[in-house]
Amino acid sequence: MLDFHLLKALHTAAGPRTLDVRLTLAxxxxxxxxxxxxxxxxxxxxxxxxxxRPDDGFIQAASQTWYRAENRxxxxxxxxxxxxxxxxxxxxxxxxxxxxxxxxxxxxxxxxRTISDLLESLxxxxxxxxxxxxxxxxxxxxxxxxxxxxxxxxxxxxxxxxSALDLSTRLRLQQVLADVHRQFELTTILISHDPAExxxxxxxxxxxxxxxxxxxxxxxxxxxxxxxxxxxxxxxxGGRLRVQLPGGIEIxxxxxxxxxxxxxxxxxxxxxx
Amino acid sequence: xxxxxxxxxRLTLALAACTxxxxxxxxxxxxxxxxxxxxxxxxxxxxxxxxxxxxxPTVIGFYLLVAFSDSSALGRFLIEKLGVSLNFTFxxxxxxxxxYSLPFMVQPLQAGFGQVPRSLREAAYTLGKSRGTTLWxxxxxxxxxxxxxxxxxxxxxxxxEFGVVLMIGGSLPGTTRVASIAIYDEVQSLHYAQANVYAxxxxxxxxxxxxxLYWFTKRDAARLS
Numbered sequence: 126m127l128d129f130h131l132l133k134a135l136h137t138a139a140g141p142r143t144l145d146v147r148l149t150l151a152x153x154x155x156x157x158x159x160x161x162x163x164x165x166x167x168x169x170x171x172x173x174x175x176x177x178r179p180d181d182g183f184i185q186a187a188s189q190t191w192y193r194a195e196n197r198x199x200x201x202x203x204x205x206x207x208x209x210x211x212x213x214x215x216x217x218x219x220x221x222x223x224x225x226x227x228x229x230x231x232x233x234x235x236x237x238r239t240i241s242d243l244l245e246s247l248x249x250x251x252x253x254x255x256x257x258x259x260x261x262x263x264x265x266x267x268x269x270x271x272x273x274x275x276x277x278x279x280x281x282x283x284x285x286x287x288s289a290l291d292l293s294t295r296l297r298l299q300q301v302l303a304d305v306h307r308q309f310e311l312t313t314i315l316i317s318h319d320p321a322e323x324x325x326x327x328x329x330x331x332x333x334x335x336x337x338x339x340x341x342x343x344x345x346x347x348x349x350x351x352x353x354x355x356x357x358x359x360x361x362x363g364g365r366l367r368v369q370l371p372g373g374i375e376i377x378x379x380x381x382x383x384x385x386x387x388x389x390x391x392x393x394x395x396x397x398x
Numbered sequence: 399x400x401x402x403x404x405x406x407x408r409l410t411l412a413l414a415a416c417t418x419x420x421x422x423x424x425x426x427x428x429x430x431x432x433x434x435x436x437x438x439x440x441x442x443x444x445x446x447x448x449x450x451x452x453x454x455p456t457v458i459g460f461y462l463l464v465a466f467s468d469s470s471a472l473g474r475f476l477i478e479k480l481g482v483s484l485n486f487t488f489x490x491x492x493x494x495x496x497x498y499s500l501p502f503m504v505q506p507l508q509a510g511f512g513q514v515p516r517s518l519r520e521a522a523y524t525l526g527k528s529r530g531t532t533l534w535x536x537x538x539x540x541x542x543x544x545x546x547x548x549x550x551x552x553x554x555x556x557x558x559e560f561g562v563v564l565m566i567g568g569s570l571p572g573t574t575r576v577a578s579i580a581i582y583d584e585v586q587s588l589h590y591a592q593a594n595v596y597a598x599x600x601x602x603x604x605x606x607x608x609x610x611l612y613w614f615t616k617r618d619a620a621r622l623s
Contacts, residue, residue, distance in 0.1 A: 174520075174524055175523075175524075176520050176523070176524070201523075202520070202523040202524050203523055203524075203526045203527065203528060204526070205524075207524065208524070209520075209521070209524040211517045211520070211521060212517075213515070213517055215515065215517035215518050215520070215521035216521075217518060217521075217522075217535075217536055217540070218540055219536075219539040219540050228522075228525065228527075228535060229525045232526065272521075272525070273524075275525075276525060276526060
């Protein structure tokens with residue numbers, strides 16, 4: 126599906142380095158890109174999307190050449206059939222949710238059908254008439270995802286799509302991402318710092334450090350069950366408890382205990398979706 | 399009321415309107431190139447655009463007067479080959495106004511382009527949209543205050559123009575005699591009441607335009623947030 130070797134000068138905190146990544150992605154793969162900031166993750170996505178020019182190398186997407194340094198081939202971003210979700214969502218403030226999608230779907234076959242399908246499958250129908258500024262972070266992220274899908278891309282590039290969201294929204298959107306990836310038969314590259322997220326979503330993980338590949342392989346095995354001690358904040362109807370974990374995160378669990386009591390919880394990483 | 403009050407006012411407004419419309423067409427691509435271009439010569443281009451801000455209008459007027467006359471190659475080309483004589487004509491003071499008001503259009507537009515987040519432009523590109531479509535549907539609608547600023551400042555600035563018009567156009571009633579020059583003429587002839595009518599008109603128009611600008615800007619900011 127996607128075969129590339131990309132080289133690009135990087136300006137890192139440790140001085141000038143070269144981003145150098147050679148990779149082949151099979152159709153349907155979901156690759157997680159991780160590594161410290163400044164490692165070149167976003168640069169790599171931007172090079173693939175055609176938003177920046179590599180210094181050397183090639184990008185081959187199925188039978189289409191997007192970039193080849195030796196014969197100066199270069200396909201501008203407009204002509205690369207991919208979806209890009211930006212870290213800041215980059216929704217058009219002057220357009221409603223529906224207009225954002227319509228702008229993306231113009232020129233596609235059956236745009237009206239595509240838009241209503243996407244609004245429905247990402248649970249945005251009720252928000253279709255609103256402008257991005259009045260939406261929550263999670264809602265904006267779903268609009269950004271829907272808009273990227275409106276062009277029916279085969280490749281989806283996501284730049285830390287969930288990092289700015291709270292835990293419960295993030296968990297819900299991980300499910301949405303996994304569903305979308307399967308339903309639209311996408312090949313996906315996702316930047317993420319969250320090992321649990323990577324373990325749940327990714328088929329492979331590429332760890333970058335200062336532009337170099339440090340590790341490429343299956344996601345790290347889910348961590349062994351760990352014990353966490355939390356404090357019960359409130360009893361909820363239906364035999365559920367609201368518990369505060371260290372670090373201030375609040376979750377709901379089934380069980381019985383008095384308010385203010387400490388409870389021990391066993392945490393397991395969920396199996397891949 | 400001065401005898402040629404309406405004629406002078408019509409001429410003044412026509413000059414300001416033509417200058418604003420033409421500068422919008424010329425200023426948009428120029429501001430776009432200055433905002434997003436990465437040429438080594440950008441500082442040079444920015445300096446040329448900004449020169450009219452710091453030069454005395456008489457300097458601009460003087461060089462244009464010389465350039466349009468048959469003592470320069472450009473002037474001879476215009477007069478002999480195209481049959482266009484620009485000095486002491488409306489098209490002549492229009493060209494002078496375009497030069498003089500250029501920074502008032504280009505600078506707000508350039509700042510406006512710079513304030514639209516880069517990711518919006520790039521998102522449009524990854525959605526397959528051309529630069530033109532992106533400009534029209536994404537950039538311009540999200541920089542409306544800057545657009546309005548450029549239009550209003552150019553219009554108001556051209557209304558108050560004096561030095562350039564006087565140098566190139568002189569004071570021919572109905573052709574080049576705009577309101578600010580009429581004020582000067584009336585004062586020279588000690589017609590203070592007549593001068594006051596023109597001055598009050600310019601003051602009123604400028605004030606109304608600025609109030610409208612700030613009112614629209616406020617309303618627009620509320621609409622997008």
